[in-house]
Amino acid sequence: MTRGGSTVARSRATQRLVLTLLALSLTAACSAETRFDTREHTVRVVEVTDGLEHPWSLAFLPNGDMLVTERPGRLRIVRDGQLLPDPVPGLPDIRAIGQGGLLDLALHPAFDSNRLVYVSYAADHDRGVTTHVARGRFEDEALHDVEVLFIAEPASGGGRHFGSRLLFDRDGYLYITVGDRGTMDRSQRLDDHAGTTIRLYDDGRIPGDNPFVGRNDARPEIYTYGNRNAQGMALHPETGDVWQNEHGPRGGDEVNLIRAGINYGWPVITHGVDYSGATIGEGITEKEGMEQPVHHWTPSIAPSGMAFYTGDAFPRWQGNLFVGALAHTHVARLVMDGERVVEEETLLREMGQRIRDVRQGPDGYLWLLTDHRNGRLLRVEPAE
Template sequence: MTIKVDTLFREFQNPWGMTWLDGGRMLVTERKGEILIFKDDKYTGQKIQGLPAVYANGQAGLLDIAAHPNYSQNGWIYISYAKPVPGGGATTIARFKLNGNSVVEFQDLIVTTPAWNGGTHYGSRIVFDNQNFLFFTNGERGSQNNAQDLKNSHGKIHRIHDDGRIPSDNPFVNTTNAIPSIWTYGNRNPQGMIYDKSANRIWSVEHGPMGGDELNLIEKGKNYGWPVITYGKNYNGTPITSITEKEGMEQPVKYWTPSIATCGMTLVTSDKYPAWKGNFLVAALAGTHIARVEMNGTKATGEEKLLPGIGRVRQVSQSPDGYIYAITEGTGLLVKLLPAK
């Protein structure tokens, strides 16, 4: 399938997430703590006012953004950000409403623990399912053992109600000393997540170390293995573990070796891209491309590199009207993929 790339903006520094509101508006986060306002595919020159301070350190800062599925009724916008706390930063999910371009009714819904002094592996994506449960990802801070420890929030995917309450049917709510919001664990640094509404499935991509980036089907209470099993190595080339499989730990649906540095992802459901329908589009930071992963149910069956060399692709999303957008760092772009006539 042939596509045309329409470059809409060229001045991002470290864009991270994007979401659409009504009236043709789109919001894009910058990691340093800004939200830029676009309308009808053009930057308005305006930013959201009244945002909280963020812990901007390395990979930490203002990360994902998502409008509530019922935004047109309730006006809630959700962000994932590194909150400055005593001892460093904490991946935090918050929500707010807008009065014009200004934040009102700001609420922190959940603050992950323990606080972390450093800028490595904060996650973090937000998705809602059909029942409006909110799922978010949180990296293990580069401290491998966090991912297997249910007593801390890091290296996990979490599930909360849209007002921050802990669902009573979360898998570890009755486990002594476990963080009750945990949905899955053994996740290294998942920076991409998507909810497939029609199949009621959650998918995530996470960074491996040197090799071993993973595409995972995310299921309640499961252990995704990091750092006990992995297809990657330490950055100095030494082995992290001698095994890639273990009973009780999930295998990735697909893995990338060498790493492409998987980041945001989307599922193509739009009729505008008939040849891509049902495929995942996965942002590749180190790969500087978008990976189109062909799927058959829960099996990955093929892959194509799209837009090689476009820059470090941070997120790729499908808009409410069915077009694919991507944001890049390094090259600082917002692009729209148009099916070529």
């Protein structure tokens, strides 16, 4: 009797488990499309694909395909909403370590004719590891003639703060962010690429009007310094100015307007404190000769990819700046008035996703990448 009762109990438990798994499966399927109310628009978030391992960056190709980087060192193609099984061959040697690996991705402004793709990544160099930038020609679903254009020096150990966002401005200059590599004082050294924004021609040459060209105590590639770890960069749609966000420690995440030769203050001034709670730098938030952020977050949201919105799908969002948040798992919508942030709205926090990249697609929708082991490509579209 006891054995029979145990058998029945086990059978019922198995049935309950099956029903629970089925319910979870249905819930996951339903979550592929979710509606959210915002102040200006009701939106629908649609899962285009999953199965991406810590995706970092997204680019839209003229034929409708999308390229996505995965931090472990793979470049993937998404076609008609499907993740193709084979990674793109031809990448340079990549070192996946800590926050490093294959990171940002940018198409040359004349990609339609030259097919050039730029990637930033961590790789070994001179007994250490550091940020690299390379470019290659994308044809027949492979990269060809890959050449390294920039190596941040000096290299160092550890796997923190590689920066690595890439952006072309209207004049075709290439901007590269390099993090402080976890050694904060390097950001104030002009003979060190760490903690800077780099500005180059598209072929890696150094522009003669870079602010520190000709100085014996400075690396001529440097355009700005005093940056901690910038992982978002976007071009203003009206002015053409370069905007950037960067990670603070505990608090002090920043949005900055990038100007030649400016010292953005890290670590001398900051609105944040160390992870231990200790004071950083001089323990002040302002100092003569150091730039104030346009906007900052305290506590930290861990800002990542960002984009200005210019599409027609969300007319009341035009001109707004959207920033992905890793730690606070949301998208921040910043309403701009010239060079000031006058309003902020938190979007999509209910999803609980680490938002790694934010892009406006050719369709006028917002596209997001989530930074998880099973990362997702999401499309934000109107639900009205």
